[in-house]
Amino acid sequence: MTARRPRAGDVPRVLVRLDLLDPATGNVAPLRVATSDFADKISQSEVYKGTLSLAPVINRSVGIGSLFSGGGAATARMTIRNDGEYDQALTRFIWEGHPVQVYAGVIGQDFADYETIFTGTIQSVEWNWGEIEVSIEDILALLDREIQPNTFAGTGGYEGGADLAGIRKPICIGRPLNVPLVAINRSLSIYLAGDVSWSSVPITVDAPFLYDKGVARTDAGTSSDLITDQPLFGQYKTDPSRGAARLGGNIFGTVTADVEALASGSPPGTADAASASRIILASRGVNSPSLEIESFDALKAANNSDIGVYVPQGGLASEVLDTTLASVGAFRGTRGNGLVFVRRFEAPVASNPDDCDLALFEQDLIGSGPLPRLRRRLLQVPPWQFRVGYDRAWEVQPFNDLAASAVDVGRLDLVGTDYRYGEVSSTTVRDQHPASVPLTIAAGLRGKAAAEAEAARLSALIGIPRDVYICEVDLIPGTLSLGDQVWLQVSRFGLDRGKAFRVIAISESARTFRATLELFG
Secondary structure: OOOOOOOOOOOOEEEEEEEEEEEOOEEEEEEEEEEOOOOOOOOOOOEEOEEEEEEEEEEEEEEEEHHOEEEOOOOEEEEEEOOOOHHHHEEEEEEEEOOOEEEEEEEEOOOOHHHEEEEEEEEEEEEEOOOOEEEOOOHHHOOOOEOOEEOOOOHHHHOOOHHOOOEEEEEEEEEOOOOOOEEEOOOEEEOOOOOOHOOOOOEEEEEEEEEEEEOEEEEEEOOOOOOOOOOOEEEEEEOOOOEEEEEHHHHOOOOOEEEEEOOOOOOOOOHHHHHHHHHHHHHHOOOOOHEEEHHHHHHHHHOOOOOEEOOOOOEEEEHEEEEEHOOEEEEEOOOOOOOOEEOOOOOOOOOHHHHOEEEHHHHHHOOOOOOOOOOOOOOOOOEEEEEEEEEEEEEOOOHHHHHOOOOOOOHHHHHHHEEEEEEOOOOHHHHHHHOOOOOEEEEEEOOHHHHHHHHHHHHHHOOOOEEEEEEEEEOOOOOOOOOOOOEEEEOOOOOOOEEEEEEEEEEEEEOOOOEEEEEEE
């Protein structure tokens, strides 16, 4: 078991390190506070003053609704007593956006034995006469911002004309289909598929799949200078370093293409959700040193299906990332040390307490008087059908929008609707649950087999009645993670023989060593 519970007699202590900025010198202004005075025996300069009157309660959850995909930043709030000692920090130092770390341990422990339970930055500070209230957030808060900072300059060449000035450049991730290309130089018939400078990932048209009003053009190879290198009539050339293509001859309608935007070193034809997620995170400054790399490797091993994502004119990075992760049923989060992880949400599989990360019995549940507090609710009425989208056509082209010579039946079927669907249905669930409805997931998967496999996985996960239990327990913060397994065995609710659950939300009090858990099973 990885989770740890406090021992009888343990007295919790919380340490908080805040590295503020002194704008006058440009130097770090360290502020060290704790729930009781503490001096690190190794570094006597690290003296924590016992002015932390309200230690953080850290909240984490797996994300969006019953699909357990996506996620959000971990947040917390704390209060520091101020009898005038910190007034200098009010007038001189910059707090917002600067680093904070929270540690939890017990009185008598050395600093090396403390758990790092939160790593992030200061979100906001509110000063009262006798208190400072500090809100903190982890690195995932960086994703709640615009994903695409780059806009067309409108100066000609590859920067588009005046009509595009200030418009955000499109983004391609993975292998999106039937992407509408942006005309950046109409006189030379040069079009942009996606902004390479956004991620430094080369973008190529998946030859021979560039279309003018639904009619395939002929691939004439690549060029490093599309301004001067004109292809023949009916042909096109591409410049992967710019994500651009030039067509030869007249243009008859909307120009679309099947695109590949693959990370450097990716095997040909692969564009999985884990790799795409790393590209999205890097675009907001969350790079390899801030990632739990093994979790991304594990997600890729669990589902390496290709995906395709197209972002035409910007949006929140968090929304693009969550859409990508939802394609393979994964969520995101952070560890106490600040590292970002991804994880596919799975049904609990343990058959005994020893195979779980934490075991809880009736006497372990905190309650009112002699009765433990344990709440149970149905997750949802199980859907009777799961429809997972695949091979999205990002530009839908009805038949009357295509040229008369566009006769490829397979292509006409693709571009005529936005999604195709892999489906799994259960008439038994439909008959037993009159309130059951189908569930449709607008995934970014490529290929019918991948969509059908994900639909089958979701059907097994939430296509049957599932319960959520909520309980409060004594727990050392930072030792139990989202998605971990918890064994719950009590005399009620049919749990007398015990059952394994997954953690879907956790709220940890650093001061009391108590946690409220939401468990799925």
